[in-house]
Amino acid sequence: QVQLVESGGGLVQAGGSLRLSCAASGRTFRNSAMGWFRQAPGKEREFVAAINWSGGSTDYADSVKGRFTISRDNVKNTVYLQMNSLKPEDTAVYYCAARVGGTVYYLKPNEYHSWGQGTQVTVSS
Secondary structure: OOEEEEEOOEEEEOOOOEEEEEEEEOOOHHHEEEEEEEEOOOOOOEEEEEEOOOOOOEEEOOOOOOOEEEEEEOOOOEEEEEEOOOOHHHOEEEEEEEEEOOOOOOOOHHHOOEEOOOEEEEEEO
């Protein structure tokens, strides 16, 4: 099982940028599909972005397309989420997730095996 630790969250003004990092431990990271999800108060956990094991395939929620970019560095065992043009509606706890042995990518929370603790992103108006 992959262990994940998110970092990089914080408070930013609308229109600003943040880069989230997800540091992974475990020998299976290279063979894991990765995803980012977020959960705002009173709302369900929602899909944000996903990437396959090689980084060659990605997918994004419609709400973040053109603003967010997911990437991975399999040498550093790290997944990133670059967030630009942030909006107040992006405020949420952001979670990194891994599916060990995933050959493509996955869009549903219950399709992932491992989760990080989350990092808070707050976008002020």
